[in-house]
Amino acid sequence: MFSETPPSIKPSGAPSVAKRVSIKDIARLACVSHSTVSRALRESPLVNPDTAEKIRRIAADNGFRASAVARSLATSRTNTIGVVVTSIEDPFVAEVVSGIEDEAIAHDYSVFLANCHADPQREMKVVQSFEDRRVDGIVVTASRVGALYASVLEQMHIPIVLLNNQHPSQFAHSILIENFEASRAAVAHLIRLGHSRIAYIGDRFGYGSDSERFSGYRSALDEADIAFRPNYVLHGDGKAEAGRVAMEKLLAVRPAPTAVFCYNDMTALGARQAIRARGLGVPDDISLVGFDDLALACYMDPPLTTVRQPKHRMGQMAMQVLLKLIAGEDAEQNVRVAGELIVRESTAPPKENSECNYSSARKTRSRKSMVSSSSRS
Amino acid sequence: MFSETPPSIKPSGAPSVAKRVSIKDIARLACVSHSTVSRALRESPLVNPDTAEKIRRIAADNGFRASAVARSLATSRTNTIGVVVTSIEDPFVAEVVSGIEDEAIAHDYSVFLANCHADPQREMKVVQSFEDRRVDGIVVTASRVGALYASVLEQMHIPIVLLNNQHPSQFAHSILIENFEASRAAVAHLIRLGHSRIAYIGDRFGYGSDSERFSGYRSALDEADIAFRPNYVLHGDGKAEAGRVAMEKLLAVRPAPTAVFCYNDMTALGARQAIRARGLGVPDDISLVGFDDLALACYMDPPLTTVRQPKHRMGQMAMQVLLKLIAGEDAEQNVRVAGELIVRESTAPPKENSECNYSSARKTRSRKSMVSSSSRS
DNA sequence: AATTTGGTTGCACACGTGTTCAGTGAGACC
DNA sequence: GGTCTCACTGAACACGTGTGCAACCAAATT
The missing domain is CATH 3.40.50.2300 (Response regulator)
Structure with a gap:
C-alpha cells in the first residue's frame, strides 16, 4: 500500500530466512512505541487492556518471540543455570540431572549441561564458560575435584550448589546423602x-x-x-x-x-x-x-x-536451594537426605x-x- | 589518590558481591576506549601489540570475562545449541548426549539440555524456549513426536538435526542407524x-x-x-x-x-x-x-x-552436521550409520x-x- | 472554569559488546 | 618541506529489550 516491496533478491545458496521480527517491528505494525509492546507482552497493568490485546494478537500473528538474549542483557538475569557433571553416562548422574531439569523448567529456567569427565582442567573450563554466559547459578554433581573450587568460589559471584560432592566446601551449599x-x-x-x-x-x-x-x-x-x-x-x-x-x-x-x-x-x-x-x-x-x-x-x-538414594528428588532439591539463593533468600548450608535400605x-x-x-x-x-x-x- | 572512596555500606543481608567489571571498566583502567579493549581481547591485528598486551594483563588482573550475553546480542550468534531428548535417564540417550556435548565443547559451543518425557506438549514448549534463547541449532534425539515438528520446522529459522528420530522429516537433517x-x-x-x-x-x-x-x-x-x-x-x-x-x-x-x-x-x-x-x-x-x-x-x-550403535560417535556426527549447517554450508540430508553385531x-x-x-x-x-x-x- | 487526578503512552537511556568509519599522528617518499 | 601512506585509535552506532520519567489527555474534583 504505502511502500513498494522491492523485488526480493535472495542471496544464492543461503536459505530464505525471513529477517527475524523484533519488538520494533511489532511496534510499527501496532502503531505504538516499542515500550508499549514490551509492557503489553509482559502483561504490565500500565497499558490499556484493549491495545494490549491488539498488540498481543499482532505479535502472535507474526510469530514474534522476544529475544531472551536481549532481555538478559537488560535485566541482568538469564533464567539459566549451569550443571556440571563428571559424566552424564553415569546412571546416577543422569537421574539427578533429570530432577534438576524438571524443577528448572517448572520455574522457567533452562539448563546448560557440561561433562567434565573428571578432568579438573576441563571442569574449570566449563565453570568459566558458565560464568561467561552469566548463568544465574551452578549445580555441581558428584564432582571428584571440588577442592579446586575453593579459590574459584571465593571470586565467583554466582550461587553454587554441590550435590554429593567429594569435597564439600564452606563456600557453597550442598545436598548430601547420609x-x-x-x-x-x-x-x-x-x-x-x-x-x-x-x-x-x-x-x-x-x-x-x-x-x-x-x-x-x-x-x-x-x-x-x-x-x-x-x-x-x-x-x-x-x-x-x-x-x-x-x-x-x-x-x-x-x-x-x-x-x-x-x-x-x-x-x-x-x-x-x-x-x-x-x-x-x-x-x-x-x-x-x-x-x-x-x-x-x-x-x-x-x-x-541396595541403599536407595532419592536421586531425582535430590536433583529437585538442589535446584530449589539454588532458586532460593538466586532470589537472595538464604538457605540451609548443608541439606542431608536419608538413604533407604531396599x-x-x-x-x-x-x-x-x-x-x-x-x-x-x-x-x-x-x-x-x-x-x-x-x-x- | 584522586577520589576518596566513600565508606562502603553493604546492604545488610545481601552478599558482598563486587559489581561486575565490564569492558568499560577495563578501558578506563587502561586509558583507552572500550573499542580498543574489545579488539585487544579478541586478538585483532588492528591494535598495537604493546597496548594489546597491556590491556590483556589489566583484564586478567581484574578477572574480567566478557559477557557472552552482550556478545550474542551484538553478533547475533550465541554459540549455543539446544538438545531435546525424551529422557536423559535412558542410557542410550545419555551416551548420545555425551557425544554431542564433547563435540560441542570442542568448538566452543555450550549445550542446553531439555527432557520432554515423550510429552508432545512439553516438547514443543522446550523447542520454543530454545528459539527464544536464540540457539544456533537444535538436536532432537530419539523423539517419539517428530511428526508435530513438520509445521514448526517450516517456520523455524534454526537448523535442526534429528537423531534416530521415529518420524524423519523432510525439513530436517538426520543421523540414522541402519x-x-x-x-x-x-x-x-x-x-x-x-x-x-x-x-x-x-x-x-x-x-x-x-x-x-x-x-x-x-x-x-x-x-x-x-x-x-x-x-x-x-x-x-x-x-x-x-x-x-x-x-x-x-x-x-x-x-x-x-x-x-x-x-x-x-x-x-x-x-x-x-x-x-x-x-x-x-x-x-x-x-x-x-x-x-x-x-x-x-x-x-x-x-x-546385541547390535552396537556407535552412540557417542553418532552424537558427535549430529553436532558436526549441525556445525556445517550453522556455517551455512550444506550437509548430507540423511546420514546413515552402520550397526555392528556383537x-x-x-x-x-x-x-x-x-x-x-x-x-x-x-x-x-x-x-x-x-x-x-x-x-x- | 480552573485544577487535580489517574490512566496511557512515548522518549530516552541503560545493559555490554562488536564494528564501521573517520580521524590522528608518525614515518616514508618525492 | 610537503604529501602520501600506514598503523592505530576513538566516536558513534547497532543489537533487542526493560524501565524511569515526563508528557499527554480525559475525567473528576474544587
Whole structure:
C-alpha cells in the first residue's frame, strides 16, 4: 500500500530466512512505541487492556518471540543455570540431572549441561564458560575435584550448589546423602542375617563419600563386636570394571568373606560378574549389597539389595536451594537426605558350612559353561 | 589518590558481591576506549601489540570475562545449541548426549539440555524456549513426536538435526542407524545357529525405528524360508518392564520360540528377567539378542549378544552436521550409520529336544530358589 | 472554569559488546 | 618541506529489550 516491496533478491545458496521480527517491528505494525509492546507482552497493568490485546494478537500473528538474549542483557538475569557433571553416562548422574531439569523448567529456567569427565582442567573450563554466559547459578554433581573450587568460589559471584560432592566446601551449599547412616544400616542388615566376614569395595581412596560410607561400615562392625580386617577392604573407582577387578582379588582372600558391601550399584554389578565367573552364587555363596538403587538394580540377577538414594528428588532439591539463593533468600548450608535400605534378593544368611572356603567353588575355564538350575529348596 | 572512596555500606543481608567489571571498566583502567579493549581481547591485528598486551594483563588482573550475553546480542550468534531428548535417564540417550556435548565443547559451543518425557506438549514448549534463547541449532534425539515438528520446522529459522528420530522429516537433517541391515544381520545370526522359531519384541507399534527393525527381522526370516508367525511378534515400549511383560506372554505361546530378538537392550533386560523367573536359562533354553550395546550389556548374565550403535560417535556426527549447517554450508540430508553385531554369550544353538516345549521349565514359586552351578561342559 | 487526578503512552537511556568509519599522528617518499 | 601512506585509535552506532520519567489527555474534583 504505502511502500513498494522491492523485488526480493535472495542471496544464492543461503536459505530464505525471513529477517527475524523484533519488538520494533511489532511496534510499527501496532502503531505504538516499542515500550508499549514490551509492557503489553509482559502483561504490565500500565497499558490499556484493549491495545494490549491488539498488540498481543499482532505479535502472535507474526510469530514474534522476544529475544531472551536481549532481555538478559537488560535485566541482568538469564533464567539459566549451569550443571556440571563428571559424566552424564553415569546412571546416577543422569537421574539427578533429570530432577534438576524438571524443577528448572517448572520455574522457567533452562539448563546448560557440561561433562567434565573428571578432568579438573576441563571442569574449570566449563565453570568459566558458565560464568561467561552469566548463568544465574551452578549445580555441581558428584564432582571428584571440588577442592579446586575453593579459590574459584571465593571470586565467583554466582550461587553454587554441590550435590554429593567429594569435597564439600564452606563456600557453597550442598545436598548430601547420609552416607554414614545408610551404609551402617546396610552392613547392619548383613550382620543381622548372620554374616561376620563382610568386605567392602570402595570408591577411590580419599574421596569424601567413600570415607563416609567406609565409616558406616566400620561402625556397624564395631557395634557388633566384629573384628575389622584390613584385607577385606579394597578400592575401585565407582565403575563396574573396577568392581569386577576388586572382587576377583577379594575372592582370593582367606578366610573368604561371605558378604560384600559395595560403594555403589555399578561396583556391585562388576562384583557380581566376578563372582559368577568363579562359579559362585549370589546370595548362596556371597551376599551382595550396593548403593544408589539404580534402575538396573532390580533387573540384576538376583535383584540387588541396595541403599536407595532419592536421586531425582535430590536433583529437585538442589535446584530449589539454588532458586532460593538466586532470589537472595538464604538457605540451609548443608541439606542431608536419608538413604533407604531396599532389601531384595542378593542378601541371605551365610551358608552354615562356609567356614573359610566356598563349598561350591569350582575352577571353570569358560563362563559359557554355566547354566542355571535349581538346587536349594 | 584522586577520589576518596566513600565508606562502603553493604546492604545488610545481601552478599558482598563486587559489581561486575565490564569492558568499560577495563578501558578506563587502561586509558583507552572500550573499542580498543574489545579488539585487544579478541586478538585483532588492528591494535598495537604493546597496548594489546597491556590491556590483556589489566583484564586478567581484574578477572574480567566478557559477557557472552552482550556478545550474542551484538553478533547475533550465541554459540549455543539446544538438545531435546525424551529422557536423559535412558542410557542410550545419555551416551548420545555425551557425544554431542564433547563435540560441542570442542568448538566452543555450550549445550542446553531439555527432557520432554515423550510429552508432545512439553516438547514443543522446550523447542520454543530454545528459539527464544536464540540457539544456533537444535538436536532432537530419539523423539517419539517428530511428526508435530513438520509445521514448526517450516517456520523455524534454526537448523535442526534429528537423531534416530521415529518420524524423519523432510525439513530436517538426520543421523540414522541402519535399522534394517543391522536387525537382519542379528536375526540371520540366530538362524545360522539353527534357530527357526524366532520371536520379536518391538517398540511401540508404528514408530519408525521399530518398523524398520521389524522389516529386517522379516527379511531375514524370508531369506531363510522360515514362515512368519504373527503371534511371535509383540510390542513393548523400549523399557525393561514392558520387555518383561511381553516376554511373559511370549513364554505362553506354543510352539515356544527358541530365540528372541529384542528392539533394544533394555527390552532384552526385562525379557531376561521374565525368562529367569520361569526357571529357564539363556542361552540354553532361549537365545536372546538386543540392540544398542549399552554399557550394561556385557554385565548381563549372560553377557548380551546385541547390535552396537556407535552412540557417542553418532552424537558427535549430529553436532558436526549441525556445525556445517550453522556455517551455512550444506550437509548430507540423511546420514546413515552402520550397526555392528556383537556376539556374546546370550546366543547359542537351540537344544535338540526343544521341539515345542521347554525341557527344563519348572514351576518355581520363588526366584530365590535358583542358584547357578555348572552342568554343561 | 480552573485544577487535580489517574490512566496511557512515548522518549530516552541503560545493559555490554562488536564494528564501521573517520580521524590522528608518525614515518616514508618525492 | 610537503604529501602520501600506514598503523592505530576513538566516536558513534547497532543489537533487542526493560524501565524511569515526563508528557499527554480525559475525567473528576474544587
